[in-house]
Amino acid sequence: MNAPSPNAARPLLEVRGLRTVFHSLAGAYAAVDGVDLSIAPGEVVGLVGESGSGKSVTGFSLMRLVDPPGEIVAGEVLFEGRDLLSLPESAMRAIRGDRIAMIFQDPLMTLNPVLTIGEQMIEAVTEHHGVGERAARTRAIEALGQVGIASAAQRLRQYPHEFSGGMRQRVAIATAMLNQPDLIIADEPTTALDVTIQGQILHEMQKLCEASGTALLWITHDLGVVAELADRICVMYSGRIVETGTADDVLDAPRHPYTAGLLGSVPSVNAPGSRLHQIDGTAPPLSARPTGCPFRTRCGNVLPVCAEIDPPLAGPVPGRGWRCHNPMPERDAA
Amino acid sequence: MTLFILRRVIQSVFVLLAVSLVVFFAVYAIGDPVELLVSPDTSAAEREVMIRRLGLDLPIWRQYLVFLGNLAQGDLGTSFVHGVPAVELILQRLPATLELVVLSLVIAVSIGLPLGMIAGLAPETRTARTIMTGSIFGYSLPAFWQGMMLIFVFAVFLNWAPAAGRGDTVSLLGVEVSFLTADGWSHLILPAINLALPNLALVLRLAASGTAEARLQDYVKYARAKGVRRGRIVRRHILRNILVPVVTVIGVEFGSLIAYSTITETVFAWPGMGKLLIDSVYQLDRPVVVAYVMIATFIFVTVNLLVDLAYAMLDPRVELEKGAS
Numbered sequence: 001m002n003a004p005s006p007n008a009a010r011p012l013l014e015v016r017g018l019r020t021v022f023h024s025l026a027g028a029y030a031a032v033d034g035v036d037l038s039i040a041p042g043e044v045v046g047l048v049g050e051s052g053s054g055k056s057v058t059g060f061s062l063m064r065l066v067d068p069p070g071e072i073v074a075g076e077v078l079f080e081g082r083d084l085l086s087l088p089e090s091a092m093r094a095i096r097g098d099r100i101a102m103i104f105q106d107p108l109m110t111l112n113p114v115l116t117i118g119e120q121m122i123e124a125v126t127e128h129h130g131v132g133e134r135a136a137r138t139r140a141i142e143a144l145g146q147v148g149i150a151s152a153a154q155r156l157r158q159y160p161h162e163f164s165g166g167m168r169q170r171v172a173i174a175t176a177m178l179n180q181p182d183l184i185i186a187d188e189p190t191t192a193l194d195v196t197i198q199g200q201i202l203h204e205m206q207k208l209c210e211a212s213g214t215a216l217l218w219i220t221h222d223l224g225v226v227a228e229l230a231d232r233i234c235v236m237y238s239g240r241i242v243e244t245g246t247a248d249d250v251l252d253a254p255r256h257p258y259t260a261g262l263l264g265s266v267p268s269v270n271a272p273g274s275r276l277h278q279i280d281g282t283a284p285p286l287s288a289r290p291t292g293c294p295f296r297t298r299c300g301n302v303l304p305v306c307a308e309i310d311p312p313l314a315g316p317v318p319g320r321g322w323r324c325h326n327p328m329p330e331r332d333a334a
Numbered sequence: 335m336t337l338f339i340l341r342r343v344i345q346s347v348f349v350l351l352a353v354s355l356v357v358f359f360a361v362y363a364i365g366d367p368v369e370l371l372v373s374p375d376t377s378a379a380e381r382e383v384m385i386r387r388l389g390l391d392l393p394i395w396r397q398y399l400v401f402l403g404n405l406a407q408g409d410l411g412t413s414f415v416h417g418v419p420a421v422e423l424i425l426q427r428l429p430a431t432l433e434l435v436v437l438s439l440v441i442a443v444s445i446g447l448p449l450g451m452i453a454g455l456a457p458e459t460r461t462a463r464t465i466m467t468g469s470i471f472g473y474s475l476p477a478f479w480q481g482m483m484l485i486f487v488f489a490v491f492l493n494w495a496p497a498a499g500r501g502d503t504v505s506l507l508g509v510e511v512s513f514l515t516a517d518g519w520s521h522l523i524l525p526a527i528n529l530a531l532p533n534l535a536l537v538l539r540l541a542a543s544g545t546a547e548a549r550l551q552d553y554v555k556y557a558r559a560k561g562v563r564r565g566r567i568v569r570r571h572i573l574r575n576i577l578v579p580v581v582t583v584i585g586v587e588f589g590s591l592i593a594y595s596t597i598t599e600t601v602f603a604w605p606g607m608g609k610l611l612i613d614s615v616y617q618l619d620r621p622v623v624v625a626y627v628m629i630a631t632f633i634f635v636t637v638n639l640l641v642d643l644a645y646a647m648l649d650p651r652v653e654l655e656k657g658a659s
C-alpha cells in the first residue's frame with residue numbers, strides 16, 4: 001500500500017502512515033488519516049485539496065505542533081532518517097525553525113503585535129545559533145533584502161501593524177529563510193494576497209529555494225500555483241492522499257475522479273489565482289465519513305464496491321498512484 | 335504627543351474644578367465646625383471674631399469664591415484645628431501613605447503576576463485551580479476584616495510583626511521613610527499586605543486570563559515553529575502582551591489605593607493621609623478635607639496620564655493623538 005519513495009537519493013522527509021485525530025465529546029475523528037509523503041532534497045511538492053481536507057493539520061503534524069484537542073496518534077515522520085515523532089521535545093525544538101521552517105496560513109495573525117519585526121526575526125537566529133544579536137540582525141537585513149523589502153534596517157525597528165499584508169508575508173518568508181533550512185513548509189502563504197503580489201512572491205520564493213537547495217512543501221488549494229511551482233503533487237481529500245505523482249502526470253492525466261473534478265474548470269494552469277473547480281456537493285464531515293471510499297457521496301464514477309471497500313493507494317510506477325476502484329481513463333501526459 | 339499631554343492637562347484642570355465644587359458644598363453640608371471649635375464657655379463676641387476670622391460669616395458661594403481665589407495662588411486654606419496650612423499637614427503625611435501604597439503595589443505585582451501566569455499557562459492543572467481559588471479570598475473578603483485577621487494572626491497570635499504605628503524612620507532627601515529601617519519594615523509589612531491583597535488578586539486574575547488567551551494565539555504557535563524556547567515565549571511573547579492590561583489596572587488602582595488606604599491606615603494606626611482625613615472629618619476641619627480630596631484627585635489624574643503614556647509605549651498600535659481621553 002505504501003508506494004516506495006520515487007527518489008533515487010535518500011528522501012529528505014519520509015512520512016509513513018501519519019494519523020492525527022481531534023478529540024471531541026462525540027469521540028475522536030481523524031483529520032489526517034494515514035498520510036504517506038516523500039520529499040527529496042531541494043524538491044518542491046504541492047499538497048492540494050479543498051478547505052478542511054487536512055492540509056494544515058498535516059503541516060503542523062510534521063512540525064509536531066498539533067495542540068490539544070488534536071493528537072498525533074500514529075505514523076512516522078522520518079527527517080534524514082530520524083523519526084521526529086519520537087524525538088524528545090528539546091531536540092524537536094532545535095529542528096523547528098532551523099532545519100524545517102514553516103510559513104503560516106494567515107500573515108495577519110502570526111506576528112506578535114507588540115514586538116518589533118527585528119526582535120521576531122533575530123530570535124529565530126539566536127535561539128538556534130550562538131551568534132550575537134548584531135550578527136543576527138545583519139542576517140535579518142540580508143534576508144529581508146532577498147524578499148524585496150527596501151530599507152530593511154529601518155523596517156526591523158517597526159511593528160507588524162506598520163506592514164501591509166503582503167509585506168508581512170514577505171517577512172514570514174524571509175524569517176523562514178534565515179537559517180537556510182532544508183525544508184520549508186509553506187501553508188498557503190499567498191492566498192491572503194492579491195494576484196499580482198502572489199505571483200511575485202511565488203516567483204521569488206521559488207528562486208530563493210532553488211538557489212539554496214531548500215525543499216518546499218507548498219500547501220494550497222490553488223492548482224494554478226502548484227502547476228507553476230511543484231515538481232510533484234499530492235492531492236488530499238478527507239485526510240488522505242488520494243492521488244500522487246509528478247506535476248505533469250497529475251495535472252495532465254489525472255486518474256482520481258476528485259483530481260479530475262478539481263481540474264475540471266481550471267482555465268489555464270499558468271494563471272495563478274485561479275481557484276479549484278467547484279465539485280458538486282460538499283465533503284462529508286470528518287466525524288461522519290461514509291464507509292468505503294470517502295469520495296463516493298460526490299463521485300460520478302461510483303460503483304457498488306465503493307461503499308464496501310476503501311480503495312488502497314496503487315499505481316503503475318513508484319511515486320505515481322491513486323486510491324480508486326474506477327479511475328478516470330488513462331490519458332497521455334502532454 | 336505634546337498636544338496630547340497639553341489637552342490632558344487642560345482636561346485635568348476642569349476635573350479638579352468640578353471636584354472642588356462638589357467637595358466644598360458636601361463638606362459644608364456635613365455640619366458647622368464652629369460648634370466643635372469653640373468651647374461652650376466662650377463669649378458671644380469672641381465667637382463672632384472667630385467666625386469672621388475663619389471666613390464662616392460669608393454665604394457659602396462667597397466662601398467658595400474666596401477658596402478659588404486662594405487656590406489660584408496655590409493656597410488650599412488653613413486647618414481650623416491645627417492652624418497650619420492644610421497642604422502642609424497633608425504633605426507631611428503623604429510619604430507615609432505613598433510608602434504604603436507603592437509597597438503594596440510591588441507586592442501585588444511581584445506575586446500576582448507570576449502566579450497568574452503559572453495558572454494561565456496550564457489552566458487545567460491542580461496548581462492552577464488552587465491558585466485561582468485562593469485568589470477569590472483576596473477580593474471577596476472586606477479589607478477591614480482582612481486587616482483585623484492579619485493583626486490577629488501575625489501580630490497577636492504569632493507576634494511576628496507589630497500591629498500599629500510606623501516604627502523607626504530615617505530621613506531620605508528630607509522625607510521621613512520607614513522602609514529603610516528594620517523596625518520600619520516590620521511595621522510596614524502588615525498594612526502593605528492588607529492593602530495589597532485585593533490588587534494581588536486582581537493582577538493575578540488578569541494575568542491568568544491574559545496568559546490563557548495569549549498562549550493559544552497564532553503568534554505563540556508561530557514562535558514555537560521558529561524554535562523559540564518556552565522560557566522566551568513566556569517572557570517576551572506572552573508577558574509583553576498581558577502587560578498592557580496589567581499596567582492599566584495598576585495605574586488606576588494607584589489612585590484608588592490612596593483612597594482605600596484610609597481603611598488600612600485606620601486599622602493599623604498608620605499615620606498617613608488617610609488617617610488624617612478621617613480625623614479631619616470627625617473634627618469638621620473643612621480646609622483639610624477639601625485639600626485632601628483635591629490632592630488625591632490631582633494624584634489620580636496625573637497617574638492616569640502617566641498610565642496612558644505607558645500604554646502607548648507598551649502597545650505600539652495605540653496612537654495617542656487619536657485617543658480622546
Ligand SMILES: Nc1ncnc2c1ncn2[C@@H]1O[C@H](COP(=O)(O)OP(=O)(O)OP(=O)(O)O)[C@@H](O)[C@H]1O
Pocket residue numbers: 022031049050051052053054055056057058069070105221286
Ligand atoms: N483546532 C481544531 N480543533 C478541532 N478540529 C480541528 C482543528 N483544526 C482542524 N480541525 C479539523 O481538521 C480538519 C482539517 O483542517 P485543516 O485546517 O487541516 O484543513 P485545510 O485543508 O488546511 O483547510 P483550509 O484550506 O481551509 O486551510 C478540519 O475540517 C477540522 O475538522
Ligand code: SF4
Pocket residue numbers: 256257258293294295296297299300301302303306311323324325326327
Ligand atoms: S473509489 Fe469509487 S467512489 Fe471513490 S473515487 Fe473511485 S470511483 Fe469514486
Ligand SMILES: [Mg+2]
Pocket residue numbers: 055056057105187
Ligand atoms: Mg489550512
